[in-house]
Amino acid sequence: METINNAYAMPRIGDMAPDFDATTTTGKLKFSEFNKDKWVILFSHPADFTPVCTTELSEFARQQDYFTAQNTKLIGLSIDSIHSHMAWVHNVKEKLGVLMNFPIIADIDMHVAKLYGMLQPGESQTAAVRAVFFIDPTGKIRLIMYYPLNVGRNMDEVKRVLLALQTSDANKCAMPLNWKQGDKVIVPPPTTVEAMTERENSNYEMVDFYLAKREI
């Protein structure tokens, strides 16, 4: 069987986001400072001037105001030069009328792509896969998506999981299958007999003591 080079680190949910310095389309930045007091969505794309990536990044730009309202900063990355990024941003503005004005990291030496497990050699030795990292204001990685080169992401799902994470944190609850804004949320299961008995007398929507929902 062929050996797959799997030497690159894969960050996990619950890890602190690895810090790095980067050259981006909005200037040089230190990631930990960029992340300060904000949620960050860090996403990679395989290459500038490619069709699927153009649909994805132009849509992130269209949704910029939504993410800002959610206290969330966007930052993209690909293994391309800053010159390529600038030319692509200019081209997308010209052709689609959308300015991709969030930073896009020029990761030509693959430093950040390797730090975040975006370079997955079985898929490509030279292009980042379509990764999405949801990083909270404390710098912790809270959710990770990885998509292959040939399938674009789903913006509704990106927005849904961000809101689910933020709502879960704010309300100390968990989010059921297909949760969306306005739906009931899961109350954490009781861990003592006393709490279980209390729950039986509550007005939660209850299937059993361990599966209860409430409005928020």
Ligand code: BEZ
């Ligand atoms: C695209 O974005 O269209 C694309 C990029 C790399 C490989 C395949 C498709």
